[in-house]
Structure formats: C-alpha cells, structure tokens
Amino acid sequence: MPKLTQSEFLNYAFKEAVHREELQGVYYTHLAKTIADTRLKIIFQDFARTNCEHLEQLKLEMNNLNIKNS
Numbered sequence: 926m927p928k929l930t931q932s933e934f935l936n937y938a939f940k941e942a943v944h945r946e947e948l949q950g951v952y953y954t955h956l957a958k959t960i961a962d963t964r965l966k967i968i969f970q971d972f973a974r975t976n977c978e979h980l981e982q983l984k985l986e987m988n989n990l991n992i993k994n995s
Contacts, residue, residue: 950976
C-alpha cells in the first residue's frame with residue numbers, strides 16, 4: 926500500500942477537520958434552538974459561536990496551504 930505524502934496527509938486532515946466542525950456546528954445550533962433551559966441554551970449558543978471561529982481558522986489555514994475545500 927502506497928504511503929501518503931505530507932501534502933496528501935495535510936489535505937485529508939484539514940478536510941476531515943472542517944467536516945467535523947461543520948457537523949458539530951449543526952448539532953450545537955440545533956441544541957441551542959430546542960433546549961428549554963436558559964443556561965444551557967446560552968452555553969450551546971457559545972459553543973456554536975466558538976465552532977464558527979474554529980471553522981474560519983481552519984479555512985484560513987487551508988487557504989494559506991493552498992488546500993481547496995471541496
């Protein structure tokens with residue numbers, strides 16, 4: 926089995942990280958909208974906001990490394 930190059934590995938790792946962050950963002954947003962407890966709602970809204978920041982950081986770094994997010 927052929928080994929991945931560093932570029933291929935980075936490509937896969939960043940795309941997988943973006944995919945997982947997107948799934949987490951959907952989950953946190955759903956929880957923030959559906960939960961009744963105000964304290965928990967605020968916590969999940971904060972998680973969703975932080976998740977958006979993570980996504981932006983990942984996409985910026987992907988752009989710096991010339992990795993296309995497709």
